[in-house]
Amino acid sequence: GAVVSQHPSRVICKSGTSVKIECRSLDFQATTMFWYRQFPKQSLMLMATSNEGSKATYEQGVEKDKFLINHASLTLSTLTVTSAHPEDSSFYICSARNIRTGGKSYEQYFGPGTRLTVT
Amino acid sequence: AQSVTQLGSHVSVSEGALVLLRCNYSSSVPPYLFWYVQYPNQGLQLLLKYTTGATLVKGINGFEAEFKKSETSFHLTKPSAHMSDAAEYFCAVSGPWAGNMLTFGGGTRLMVKP
Numbered sequence: 369g370a371v372v373s374q375h376p377s378r379v380i381c382k383s384g385t386s387v388k389i390e391c392r393s394l395d396f397q398a399t400t401m402f403w404y405r406q407f408p409k410q411s412l413m414l415m416a417t418s419n420e421g422s423k424a425t426y427e428q429g430v431e432k433d434k435f436l437i438n439h440a441s442l443t444l445s446t447l448t449v450t451s452a453h454p455e456d457s458s459f460y461i462c463s464a465r466n467i468r469t470g471g472k473s474y475e476q477y478f479g480p481g482t483r484l485t486v487t
Numbered sequence: 488a489q490s491v492t493q494l495g496s497h498v499s500v501s502e503g504a505l506v507l508l509r510c511n512y513s514s515s516v517p518p519y520l521f522w523y524v525q526y527p528n529q530g531l532q533l534l535l536k537y538t539t540g541a542t543l544v545k546g547i548n549g550f551e552a553e554f555k556k557s558e559t560s561f562h563l564t565k566p567s568a569h570m571s572d573a574a575e576y577f578c579a580v581s582g583p584w585a586g587n588m589l590t591f592g593g594g595t596r597l598m599v600k601p
Contacts (some may be wrong), residue, residue, distance in 0.1 A: 374530075402589075411577060411591045412531075461530050465587075474519045474538060474587045478530040 371395055372464050374479035381452055381486055389447045389482045391462030398464035401445040402476065403437060406459040418445050452486040459483050489514045489580050491592035499598040506565040508595050510552075510578030513559065520561040521579040521589070522552055531577065537561065548572070573599045 371394040381387045391401055400419050404412040416432075418424040418439035426432045434456075436448040445464075449456055463476040494509040512518060519538045523531040535546025542554040552563045561578060578592040 372530075409594075409596075411593045414588065417588070459528075463531075463589075474536075474581055474583075476589060478523075478532070480530040481528065483528060 370466075370475075370477040372398075372462065372477045372479040374460075374462055374482050376482060377480065378483045379485070381484070383453055383486055384451055386448055386450045387452055387484060389449075389460055389462075389484070391445045391447070391464070391479050393443045393464045393466070393477070396464075396466045396477075397442040398445070398466055399442065400465040401439055402463045402465070403435075403445075403447050404461045404463070406461060406481075408459075412461060415447075449484065452484070454486045457484055457486045489518060489582065489585060489590050491578050491580050491590055493576075493578050493592035493595050495595055496593060497596045497598065499600060500568045501600045502570055503567050506550075506563070506568045506572065506597065508563040508576050508578075508597065510561045510563065510592060511559055512561065512578075512580045514580060514582065516582060516584060517556065518580045518582045519587070520552075520554060521581070522546065522550070522561070522563050523577045523579060524548075525575040525577065525594075527574075534563070534576075568597075568599045570599050570601065573597055 373392045375390045403415045415430045416424045416426045418437050424437035439445040461481040462479045490513045492511045521536045522534040535544045537544045537554045545551045550565045579589045581587045581589045
């Protein structure tokens with residue numbers, strides 16, 4: 369149980385285009401989803417937190433107009449990188465949390481990540 | 488504010504040797520503590536966690552960690568390293584006062600020599 373998937377696993381796009389990354393909770397309802405960014409050989413940095421049906425909360429320094437997050441359902445959140453540039457190339461990881469139906473609020477389940485390369 | 492420090496960005500051990508990955512945290516109240524493992528180009532997998540109760544926590548793959556409040560530490564150990572343990576390990580802290588948001592340490596890359 370508690371499986372989170374991401375799609376695509378890898379994506380290459382040209383500079384100036386937009387790319388959408390999906391994060392799905394496969395066997396539970398994700399009341400909250402998190403988006404992290406990880407540069408090579410570095411730790412995870414939280415970009416934003418999204419609660420189902422409401423606007424995402426972005427961490428300081430993260431451009432909300434560039435990284436659009438939608439959490440329209442209890443099983444799906446999307447991250448759209450708009451007008452991507454080479455410096456946006458990174459590994460993006462989502463995680464999901466379920467505090468309903470007995471889920472512990474401190475438990476996060478991580479997706480496998482998406483490698484974005486902007487050329 | 489909470490923070491996590493992992494001493495040693497790289498740790499190398501021989502196969503069969505003891506694994507010790509260090510993690511110290513700063514938190515004004517007892518935190519929740521986690522160890523995650525990340526294999527190349529993959530997401531994070533939870534190894535173990537401490538929330539309340541017994542301070543020695545056993546996890547998957549033979550790993551364990553001990554919460555020592557007096558030392559503000561949560562070091563990860565494994566008695567005998569396997570080649571398959573080679574990966575990146577992250578210590579993380581969270582707590583109800585911070586909305587249970589995870590704060591990660593910088594990570595430690597474990598290398599296992601044959």
